[in-house]
Amino acid sequence: MDQVWTLVSFGDEGWGDEIARGTLLTVALALSTLPFGLLLGFFVALAKDSNEPSLKRAAEIFTTIFRGLPELLTLFIVFFGVQILLRQFAELFVENPTIEINSFFAGMVALGLVFSAYASEAFLSAFKGIPSGQYEGGFAVGLTRFQTMRLIILPQLIRLALPALSNLWLILLKDTALVSVIGLADILRQSGIAARVTKEAFLFFGIACLIYLVLAILSSIVLGGIERWAKRGEAAR
Amino acid sequence: MSRMKWMAAAVTALALTVGAAQAQEMRKIKIGTEGAYPPFNNLEADGSLVGFDVDIAKALCAEMKADCEFVTQDWDGIIPALLAGKFDAIIASMSITDERKKVIDFTNKYYNTPPAIAVPNDSKLGGVMASDLSDIRLGAQSSTTHSNYAEEKFPDADLTLYPTPDEYKMDLANGRIDAAIDDVVVLSEWLDTDDGACCRILGTLTPDMKINGEGAGIGIRQGEDELKAMFNKAIDAIRANGTYDEINKKYFAFDVFGS
Numbered sequence: 001m002d003q004v005w006t007l008v009s010f011g012d013e014g015w016g017d018e019i020a021r022g023t024l025l026t027v028a029l030a031l032s033t034l035p036f037g038l039l040l041g042f043f044v045a046l047a048k049d050s051n052e053p054s055l056k057r058a059a060e061i062f063t064t065i066f067r068g069l070p071e072l073l074t075l076f077i078v079f080f081g082v083q084i085l086l087r088q089f090a091e092l093f094v095e096n097p098t099i100e101i102n103s104f105f106a107g108m109v110a111l112g113l114v115f116s117a118y119a120s121e122a123f124l125s126a127f128k129g130i131p132s133g134q135y136e137g138g139f140a141v142g143l144t145r146f147q148t149m150r151l152i153i154l155p156q157l158i159r160l161a162l163p164a165l166s167n168l169w170l171i172l173l174k175d176t177a178l179v180s181v182i183g184l185a186d187i188l189r190q191s192g193i194a195a196r197v198t199k200e201a202f203l204f205f206g207i208a209c210l211i212y213l214v215l216a217i218l219s220s221i222v223l224g225g226i227e228r229w230a231k232r233g234e235a236a237r
Numbered sequence: 238m239s240r241m242k243w244m245a246a247a248v249t250a251l252a253l254t255v256g257a258a259q260a261q262e263m264r265k266i267k268i269g270t271e272g273a274y275p276p277f278n279n280l281e282a283d284g285s286l287v288g289f290d291v292d293i294a295k296a297l298c299a300e301m302k303a304d305c306e307f308v309t310q311d312w313d314g315i316i317p318a319l320l321a322g323k324f325d326a327i328i329a330s331m332s333i334t335d336e337r338k339k340v341i342d343f344t345n346k347y348y349n350t351p352p353a354i355a356v357p358n359d360s361k362l363g364g365v366m367a368s369d370l371s372d373i374r375l376g377a378q379s380s381t382t383h384s385n386y387a388e389e390k391f392p393d394a395d396l397t398l399y400p401t402p403d404e405y406k407m408d409l410a411n412g413r414i415d416a417a418i419d420d421v422v423v424l425s426e427w428l429d430t431d432d433g434a435c436c437r438i439l440g441t442l443t444p445d446m447k448i449n450g451e452g453a454g455i456g457i458r459q460g461e462d463e464l465k466a467m468f469n470k471a472i473d474a475i476r477a478n479g480t481y482d483e484i485n486k487k488y489f490a491f492d493v494f495g496s
Contacts, residue, residue: 012283080317087322098322181314183323189311192401193280196273199432201403 007198008207015194015204022190023211026176029107029186033172036112038165041119048120049127059120066117072178074114079106079182107179115172122164127153129160159230166223173215187211264303266464268294269324272309273401276426276488277330280309289493292484293347293475294328297455300471300480313380313400316341319456325464327456332382334450342459344468348493349452352383353421353441355428357409362416365440370394373415376405383418386448402427410435418442422489 010016047059066074083101090097130153138148180189191208195201270278270290278288286307298305308324319327319341333343354365363369371393377384379398387396397414399405405417406427417424421441427433455468475481476494485493 007282015282018280018282018284076314076317080314080321083321100323180311183308183310183314183318185309193273194282196401196403197275197279197281199427199430201407 004200004203007194007200007203015190015198018185018190018194019187019204019207019211022185022187023215025104025184026173026186027215029104029111029176029179029184030169030173033108033111033115033176034169036108037115037119037168037172040112040116042123044116044120045123045127048124063117063120066113067121069114071111071114071175072181075107075110075178075182078110078113079103082106103179103182103184106182107176107184111172111175111179114175115168118168118171119161119165122161122168123157125164126157126160130156155230155233159227159234162223162227162230166220166227169223170216170219173219174212264301266298266301266303266305266326267308267324268298268305269308269310269315269318269327270294270329271312271315273312274330274423276422278328289348289484289488290328290330292487293481296475296480296484297328297468297471300474301467303467316456319458322458325457325461326468329456330453331456332450333452333454334382334385334448337456340459341456342461342465343454343456344465345472346452346454346494347472349444349449350420350422350493351441351444352386352418352449353424354416354418354439355409355424355436356416356439357412357436360415360437360439362439365442367391367393370416374413376408376414376417378402378405378419381419382449383420386442386445387418389448390442390445406432422493 006013008014008016008019010020044059044062047055048063050056069077079101083099086099086101087097090099134152134156135148138152139145143151176186177188179186180192187208191204195204198204270286272278272280272286274288274290276288278286278290281287286309291307294305294307308318310318310323312329315327315329315331316337318324327341328347330348331337331343333346337343354370356362362373367390370391373394374397375387375391375394376397376399377387379400384396384398387394394416397405397408399408402419402423405414405419408414409417410432416439421438424438428436428438457464457468481494
């Protein structure tokens with residue numbers, strides 16, 4: 001038992017600090033992907049909901065691509081593909097250019113693209129759940145389009161899209177495990193190294209498992225709070 | 238016109254700075270390794286990188302008077318990362334194969350060990366011929382020469398592929414597979430631990446040049462012949478001056494360079 005405590009301790013003897021850093025990276029990556037993915041997803045949904053055919057088509061192509069491709073492939077394309085492209089482009093001007101796409105940034109973009117493709121569908125169904133009378137009411141009392149969106153549509157949209165978005169958040173949290181292939185040391189990569197070096201696979205993968213579960217539980221507590229906040233208007237009914 | 242001139246001057250200046258920086262960096266080499274393949278290359282709990290590959294890489298860098306920096310990278314993305322320029326050389330026990338040569342270039346080998354078959358202690362398997370291993374469940378790490386070897390040489394075996402050696406080890410220990418194929422060094426290292434008490438080596442296999450290739454080499458991008466020549470010269474040098482033997486002795490009881 002003492003040996004186990006040494007293995008998971010923080011410091012030079014144990015892997016606790018490595019795994020903690022991995023956890024931090026996973027959480028940081030998921031949290032920084034979220035706003036990017038949500039925003040992009042929202043605009044893609046707006047485009048799909050619009051009456052402009054070209055915009056609609058573009059948004060549909062976007063969703064088809066990023067929902068269709070495996071996340072791992074998207075990650076490879078963003079990280080390696082784009083870097084190779086940039087390198088070849090730069091080679092036209094200088095010899096042996098050193099261009100490097102930051103792994104964290106690449107992970108964020110790739111996961112964000114996938115997240116937004118799915119989120120756009122969640123937003124779209126939420127948009128469809130808001131009757132056009134809501135917009136007309138807004139315009140009737142003299143609100144601008146932007147004000148109508150911000151004050152009337154968005155609060156309802158959040159409430160309607162939240163269950164689907166909660167799912168997407170949890171999927172995102174787990175998808176971050178893919179970034180180990182582009183050199184980021186997340187929970188899975190760190191515990192994997194620890195498992196292979198110490199030969200204590202069960203211990204370290206067990207720890208990784210617990211960390212993901214704890215993150216999921218924390219997420220549902222926060223999401224529960226947001227849901228109560230989003231439904232605060234309903235309680236008065 | 239004057240603006241055009243100014244821009245041309247700026248671009249030239251930029252190109253010159255980059256050129257100068259390149260000349261300065263000639264001896265700066267970034268080395269990519271997996272960091273999870275003991276005893277060849279693995280990270281330690283204190284964050285340090287150790288192992289045979291790492292020591293060899295350091296010796297080569299000292300020989301080349303190069304300033305080397307190590308980058309750890311998951312195995313699956315290691316060749317794409319080299320191509321994308323994340324590092325300049327892969328020193329991670331990568332076997333030289335024709336398949337890989339299509340994408341990257343290799344130096345001469347810096348070691349070559351034979352594959353072997355490990356089985357549970359109570360296994361009734363009699364030998365390592367293809368006829369001995371028909372209709373058994375055989376485990377291997379995917380995308381390795383060992384999985385290719387198994388596919389080619391043991392077509393009658395039921396092959397299961399695992400992302401890392403740890404998984405086939407666990408499955409071998411709990412009886413989900415009958416045998417596992419991997420490098421003799423990897424297997425014997427594992428069998429020496431408590432976890433490996435379940436199993437033993439059934440026998441080593443004859444390497445097939447076509448599959449196992451010429452051994453493990455240093456992977457570099459195609460067309461970088463100067464770097465390749467530098468590494469080859471350094472490998473010969475550390476072989477000749479005894480540095481290699483010292484590192485070999487530190488890790489293994491047998492000669493890993495092979496013939």
